[in-house]
Amino acid sequence: MKKLLKERLFEAFLDEVDGVSCVPASSTPLELRTQFSPHGLRFPLLHDGISPLFLQVNSSGFPPASSRFGPYCDNITGMNWRLPDGRMVRVGERVVKSTTGYDILRFLLGSGNRYGNPVDYVLRLRPDTGGGGIFRLEGVPGKLSEAVRTILHSYYLHWLESVDWLEGPEAPSLRVAVHCPNEEWSVFVDFMQGVAFRHGLSVDVQPGQNAVGDGLPDLVFKTTPDRVVSLARELANMGDIRCVALCYCAVVHVYFLGTDNMGARTQTISKSFAPLVEVLGGDWHSRHVVAPLTQIKETAWIAELEREWGEQP
Amino acid sequence: MLLRNAAPRARILDSAAQLAGYGSDGLGYKTFLPDLVVIPADAEELASVVRALHGGGLPVCLRGAGTSLSGGPVAAQGGVVVHTSRLKAIREINVNGLWCEVECGVNLNQLDAALKPTGLCYPPDPSSGPVCTIGGNVASNAGGAHCFRYGVTSNYVLGVEVVLPDGSVHRFGGPAGGRGPWREDWKRFMIGSEGTLGAFTRFWLRLTPRPEKAWTFRATYADLKSTERAIHGLVKHASYPVAIELMDPHSVAMVESSPMAVGLPQDHFMILVEIDGPASLVDLRAESVAAILRDAGSQDVLFGDDPEMRQKLFKARKAQGGLLGQISPDFLVQDAVIPKRALAEVLGLIYEEAERAGIPVATVMHAGDGNLHPNFLFDSSKPEEIEKVEAISKCLMERVVAVGGALSGEHGIGNDKSEYMGIVFGPDSMRMQMAIPGVFNPTHQFNPLKVFPERRFSA
Numbered sequence: 001m002k003k004l005l006k007e008r009l010f011e012a013f014l015d016e017v018d019g020v021s022c023v024p025a026s027s028t029p030l031e032l033r034t035q036f037s038p039h040g041l042r043f044p045l046l047h048d049g050i051s052p053l054f055l056q057v058n059s060s061g062f063p064p065a066s067s068r069f070g071p072y073c074d075n076i077t078g079m080n081w082r083l084p085d086g087r088m089v090r091v092g093e094r095v096v097k098s099t100t101g102y103d104i105l106r107f108l109l110g111s112g113n114r115y116g117n118p119v120d121y122v123l124r125l126r127p128d129t130g131g132g133g134i135f136r137l138e139g140v141p142g143k144l145s146e147a148v149r150t151i152l153h154s155y156y157l158h159w160l161e162s163v164d165w166l167e168g169p170e171a172p173s174l175r176v177a178v179h180c181p182n183e184e185w186s187v188f189v190d191f192m193q194g195v196a197f198r199h200g201l202s203v204d205v206q207p208g209q210n211a212v213g214d215g216l217p218d219l220v221f222k223t224t225p226d227r228v229v230s231l232a233r234e235l236a237n238m239g240d241i242r243c244v245a246l247c248y249c250a251v252v253h254v255y256f257l258g259t260d261n262m263g264a265r266t267q268t269i270s271k272s273f274a275p276l277v278e279v280l281g282g283d284w285h286s287r288h289v290v291a292p293l294t295q296i297k298e299t300a301w302i303a304e305l306e307r308e309w310g311e312q313p
Numbered sequence: 314m315l316l317r318n319a320a321p322r323a324r325i326l327d328s329a330a331q332l333a334g335y336g337s338d339g340l341g342y343k344t345f346l347p348d349l350v351v352i353p354a355d356a357e358e359l360a361s362v363v364r365a366l367h368g369g370g371l372p373v374c375l376r377g378a379g380t381s382l383s384g385g386p387v388a389a390q391g392g393v394v395v396h397t398s399r400l401k402a403i404r405e406i407n408v409n410g411l412w413c414e415v416e417c418g419v420n421l422n423q424l425d426a427a428l429k430p431t432g433l434c435y436p437p438d439p440s441s442g443p444v445c446t447i448g449g450n451v452a453s454n455a456g457g458a459h460c461f462r463y464g465v466t467s468n469y470v471l472g473v474e475v476v477l478p479d480g481s482v483h484r485f486g487g488p489a490g491g492r493g494p495w496r497e498d499w500k501r502f503m504i505g506s507e508g509t510l511g512a513f514t515r516f517w518l519r520l521t522p523r524p525e526k527a528w529t530f531r532a533t534y535a536d537l538k539s540t541e542r543a544i545h546g547l548v549k550h551a552s553y554p555v556a557i558e559l560m561d562p563h564s565v566a567m568v569e570s571s572p573m574a575v576g577l578p579q580d581h582f583m584i585l586v587e588i589d590g591p592a593s594l595v596d597l598r599a600e601s602v603a604a605i606l607r608d609a610g611s612q613d614v615l616f617g618d619d620p621e622m623r624q625k626l627f628k629a630r631k632a633q634g635g636l637l638g639q640i641s642p643d644f645l646v647q648d649a650v651i652p653k654r655a656l657a658e659v660l661g662l663i664y665e666e667a668e669r670a671g672i673p674v675a676t677v678m679h680a681g682d683g684n685l686h687p688n689f690l691f692d693s694s695k696p697e698e699i700e701k702v703e704a705i706s707k708c709l710m711e712r713v714v715a716v717g718g719a720l721s722g723e724h725g726i727g728n729d730k731s732e733y734m735g736i737v738f739g740p741d742s743m744r745m746q747m748a749i750p751g752v753f754n755p756t757h758q759f760n761p762l763k764v765f766p767e768r769r770f771s772a
Binding site: 187 | 410450472484501505524591654683722726734736739752
């Protein structure tokens with residue numbers, strides 16, 4: 001069997017049938033929208049409306065709509081990747097489903113710049129149905145927490161773009177975003193009003209506003225769905241912090257109120273809270289500091305990969 | 314003796330009759346007899362067995378139910394098969410945390426039965442569900458009919474416990490999912506690694522609410538172009554079907570000639586679609602899905618929300634693989650994934666090549682994912698037929714890569730497709746791939762000659 005003598009790389013494309021597109025990693029949300037909207041498609045996984053895609057991917061793997069569609073690593077199917085010495089390789093595929101060799105794509109995605117940088121992403125797109133909205137539930141925290149459990153165990157969970165617990169200086173609230181065809185909106189209104197009634201909560205319905213963007217988080221914790229709300233509440237108690245807990249993904253996004261001492265604050269908070277999540281096989285991450293390795297053997301494994309991937313033979 | 318001391322409660326098989334049962338997987342025509350089979354009593358014994366074999370002269374091959382279709386869990390270079398059939402405990406189902414912890418030998422239907430009373434489910438559903446193990450599913454990143462919307466195994470693995478070839482035990486992730494997509498997420502290498510990096514002992518899996526209601530649709534089409542049009546319409550539709558399955562006329566004819574018959578016209582393509590979710594939502598969507606199927610040219614669209622109809626249709630679809638064994642001494646199932654715009658082109662190529670070679674072919678497809686399963690029927694006692702089937706496979710794989718597809722979607726590479734890896738990976742990306750066993754299994758003692766043909770064990 002013949003072998004390739006040079007690397008195959010992705011070229012820019014948009015495949016409307018498969019709903020995949022190869023775009024520069026530096027693309028902005030506006031550029032993505034401009035490119036995909038005319039085809040009735042969208043890339044829903046964005047933390048904000050301004051940051052280039054690679055910054056969004058590196059800040060947290062779990063953007064708001066990951067409740068419905070999964071994290072970035074399930075929605076970026078391939079990459080052109082520049083290795084530290086400048087060589088370009090292709091990782092992953094343009095088809096969504098693949099078991100062809102080791103999963104280097106998911107490993108590299110969001111691994112920082114130790115092994116190089118993304119140049120292009122192949123994005124998995126979704127139909128843009130044009131409708132939807134946001135529900136905001138408020139009430140006694142204990143009742144709100146019960147409402148989270150109801151939603152996470154309901155058949156509707158698969159269709160909710162995000163289920164977020166908001167915790168900060170103001171009273172906590174629950175935000176649920178839906179993206180759906182207009183004719184289905186009333187079904188979701190009935191469901192959410194039912195949840196609110198059952199748990200004695202007030203609900204504010206905002207049709208037409210279905211994009212959630214909280215910005216790039218300063219610090220991220222990953223835990224389990226049954227602990228995510230209490231973790232967000234404890235974190236917010238540290239002061240000058242706003243938290244968004246992605247309830248199904250079990251991720252807490254921490255936003256510092258103010259820009260002073262980001263690195264030091266990250267270190268202090270992560271030191272206090274890391275043991276709580278690590279005991280469950282969870283983890284933390286911040287774009288402001290490099291997290292320490294937790295297994296001694298990792299140092300050797302990383303060195304081996306750096307040697308093999310980093311230098312031309 | 315070494316093994317007996319390491320694992321006193323293990324079963325050790327060494328007679329020819331016993332070993333014969335481990336000579337092949339679902340790729341039945343390629344057989345490789347192991348020298349020995351060890352069946353550890355539990356995870357601790359499994360780790361002891363690995364430590365006892367470390368540094369020895371024998372290759373090690375991990376095996377679950379042996380239902381792989383790509384020549385994965387077989388002793389291609391001889392040595393010891395470690396069979397994980399006794400690691401069958403479901404250790405915990407955490408309903409509030411939406412996760413469960415299972416041992417590697419748990420089979421899918423066993424897990425599904427345990428989850429049913431909780432209202433939760435674990436969605437991947439390969440056709441071998443009644444027998445295949447979670448360990449095998451993770452090793453090959455298995456999918457199934459319903460993964461178009463729900464995703465494949467890798468979307469549901471939160472954590473992996475693995476015994477590396479040096480005997481060290483590592484836990485990557487756990488109920489909280491580990492590193493997720495930040496920092497070095499080692500479990501990503503483990504999922505889909507086909508037994509080449511270590512021995513799995515247990516997993517933490519993400520669970521999700523079981524759907525309340527499903528609508529099932531079946532439509533038949535006289536030609537490939539109309540079939541393709543229907544599939545293109547479905548994958549772009551906002552109803553997000555969970556499954557879009559295709560059976561070609563040969564497969565339909567096979568099912569219709571069996572006790573699984575569901576009354577389909579035998580010279581037509583059949584598309585099977587399912588949407589699921591809350592009743593109030595799927596009831597709204599049913600008619601629009603039927604309209605897509607009709608608009609593509611089907612005069613024969615049936616749909617309903619009757620669970621019995623659903624069960625019957627999916628049973629017929631999943632029975633196709635089993636029926637192949639009744640009509641042919643051997644068959645080879647390919648597992649390519651193609652961009653869906655190339656569906657008619659690639660299926661056309663399969664039919665042309667098979668007809669030219671005089672090899673019957675029956676194709677099923679997870680059409681939503683573009684995941685093709687052509688089944689080539691042949692007699693392995695005739696070397697010329699093996700040659701023809703392998704030539705068709707080669708031609709198919711070259712076209713799949715040329716149109717932007719992948720060699721495998723859910724079966725893995727095994728030793729069946731390893732020789733094609735050179736047309737996928739260039740020199741630098743191949744070196745990146747080979748660096749991974751270089752880290753975890755540098756001598757290739759675990760599952761040699763799989764995934765990459767260069768992976769040969771030398772003691």
